[in-house]
Amino acid sequence: EAQVTQNPRYLITVTGKKLTVTCSQNMNHEYMSWYRQDPGLGLRQIYYSMNVEVTDKGDVPEGYKVSRKEKRNFPLILESPSPNQTSLYFCASSFPPGQGTDTQYFGPGTRLTVL
Amino acid sequence: GQNIDQPTEMTATEGAIVQINCTYQTSGFNGLFWYQQHAGEAPTFLSYNVLDGLEEKGRFSSFLSRSKGYSYLLLKELQMKDSASYLCAVMDSNYQLIWGAGTKLIIKP
Numbered sequence: 001e002a003q004v005t006q007n008p009r010y011l012i013t014v015t016g017k018k019l020t021v022t023c024s025q026n027m028n029h030e031y032m033s034w035y036r037q038d039p040g041l042g043l044r045q046i047y048y049s050m051n052v053e054v055t056d057k058g059d060v061p062e063g064y065k066v067s068r069k070e071k072r073n074f075p076l077i078l079e080s081p082s083p084n085q086t087s088l089y090f091c092a093s094s095f096p097p098g099q100g101t102d103t104q105y106f107g108p109g110t111r112l113t114v115l
Numbered sequence: 116g117q118n119i120d121q122p123t124e125m126t127a128t129e130g131a132i133v134q135i136n137c138t139y140q141t142s143g144f145n146g147l148f149w150y151q152q153h154a155g156e157a158p159t160f161l162s163y164n165v166l167d168g169l170e171e172k173g174r175f176s177s178f179l180s181r182s183k184g185y186s187y188l189l190l191k192e193l194q195m196k197d198s199a200s201y202l203c204a205v206m207d208s209n210y211q212l213i214w215g216a217g218t219k220l221i222i223k224p
Contacts, residue, residue, distance in 0.1 A: 106157035
């Protein structure tokens, strides 16, 4: 089954404790991205990756890191989480933008609470 | 700056028709998407428009006017399960997706 998986689905942590949210896709997609979703603000892109070893900042990259060592995985790292990073996070993947198959497939989401 | 506008909330009756509008101002245009998102779940793809006109897919249709920076999503024969948020997103000249805040659609019996 074609899918994007994220782990964990729910996480409560404390300020300053490093954490990683994993994302994996099995559709051989080149393009992957991370979003956060907050009430009234819609989806905001944090980072995206056009392919292995190629990552770029989105609209709200501060406080986050990513890596793309393999095509299928795109982990999101919070080195020192703060309460303003409490949010619902989605990973998404697709074929390269602009090739006519731009549908993004989303993971189930990770609800993060930073105390 | 880049901007996507859509109504915050709409209410409609089961069996009726509803139109959700989206206006956009972006740096270039490489297509407009509509996604459906049920509360607490991931968005799922509904439609993609890159040329002007109407795209019909079952009970859902999407319209685009590039000259007006305008799109709408039309939902016919509304069902209770259509209660969800509907997200409009535009791909700009850099192939980045710009998202609207979403329209929460409430269906009443």
